[in-house]
Amino acid sequence: MSDSEDSPLQALKAAHSKEKKELQAKITALKKSVPNNDKKKKKEITSEIEKLEKDLKDKHAKELEELELKFEVKINEAGDAKHDTQSNGEIEEKVSKVSKKQKRLEKKAADSKRREEAEAEDEAAAATSRATHESESIKEALEKRNLKLYDIAPDGDCLYNAIAHQLSNHSKRILSGANLRAMAADYMKKNPDEFSPFLTDADGEMLNDKKYKEYIQKVEAPSAQGGEWGGDAEIRAISCSCSKRIEVIQPNGQVIVFGEDLKSNDPIVLTYHRHAYALGEHYNSTVSAAAN
Template sequence: MSGDATENFPADEREEESISDRHRKEKKELLAKIQAMKKAKVDKKKRKEMQDEIVRLEAELEARHAEELKADELPNESPSVALNTEQNTADDDETGKQFKVSKAQRRREKKLQEQKEREAQIKAEESCNKNSPRIAEDKKIAEILAARGLASFNVPADGDCLYNAIKHQLGRLSIFQYDTADLRQLAADYIEDNKDTLIFYMSNPETGDILGEDEFNKYCFQVRNTKAWGGEIEIKALSSRLKCPIEIIQASGTSPIHGAGEDMGRKLVLTYHRHMYRLGEHYNSTVAAQANTGGDSGDDEADKDD
């Protein structure tokens, strides 16, 4: 955006708008790249490598966007208060508070709009293709759950789905009270404490080599501080730290139970979806079938941590 086009707007609004526009553009570019990758005809091994690469690309983009938004948020508030002080000394504190509330409201509205757009896209895809892999997968998982008196409980596809699903299970069973950040911390601590055992299951998605020291540290940092997607390593870590078996129900194959040696009365039951969203895999929680009230309540609960 040129200087002439933006000189009539405050500097903080120009920066916020440019970051938002750039993030939106980068997400669209990543989506296009992922779609092109998924259309490529490759063998099963290459497809698994490709899926790992997709997860990595998503995690890196989400981490970078989160860091940029956080960095952008801190310097914007102080200048606004200073500006209000110069304009109206008597109303300084109140004006500063109003500005902050207004900016927070804009973020909430933007997040709500993105959620609505994502839901609209999902519904459009469902209506266009009733026989899509996602529909078939959802139907199979629903059948497995129904046979056990369970139903799926939706959580947002925001990178924290594994942690929010586990958080919901812990709350449903009244075992622990953890928020998403706490669960990420537990997982990262376990991975660091058990590096000698876990490192052999952690490889570079591009080379296939075992992670080096710097790569391992970066991995743990992303688990702890970003919205990096969680997988089997994080499930094992949380099962061990929480002393809870974690069963993963999926449409095909068996339903693995991590931490099978723990007290089965504390078992957490999640569902794993390969085709729920275009950008990769997803985890949901479960509830007793008669208690299932739909996805809205699940989204609201998980959003409290954002």
């Protein structure tokens, strides 16, 4: 079937062209939404883009095949009306071929859907297993310290809110995640030599002065406004700024300590989670197991 033979084909190709342009615009927006130093988020966005491209390609192929089938049916119907010399058997044979082709397409689509559902179920089961193992490991580590988990909302500001929660408990001053972001940004701004050599952009390159300043701005901004998610660098900055030892319990029970030289009987203790939350990496706070 050529473009000149049937105008619906031209209309469908025009619609496909428009959808491709819209997808490209969406892909560009997704890429721009990824923070420069967030490799995990970049990987997630890359996977999402690949799926979007594949879904659109499959959709276009299916629509073209369906149009081809409709066109063949039209030819058969036209032949039935215009060519009295054509036998009913010949017409039925052509319709049968179209019907078989449609059934093959439907079977292929059904098989593909079943595979995708099975893969999704397997991935969900694996994720649940990883999350359960992680949760049990962290709970065991906390019990040894006579501590229990204190949930922090997984909103992109979890690290700062978790530290703010504990610092507020350790003193009479009520602090917020925004206060901790400002504290980290100020310390990193004043001590670039301590941090810039260990920070990279999305391409793995060290940050120059301009990019380092931009990174600091993202440290200070809340996540809802494009702020950078907190990590090791920001924990170290906060530890140095407030002269407080910070210990982070990992899923395997290992403890990462920031401010090793700071002796404290009352350190800040956080928990780090890789699989327990849909958004990905997450920090929670802790409280005494005796607390209500």
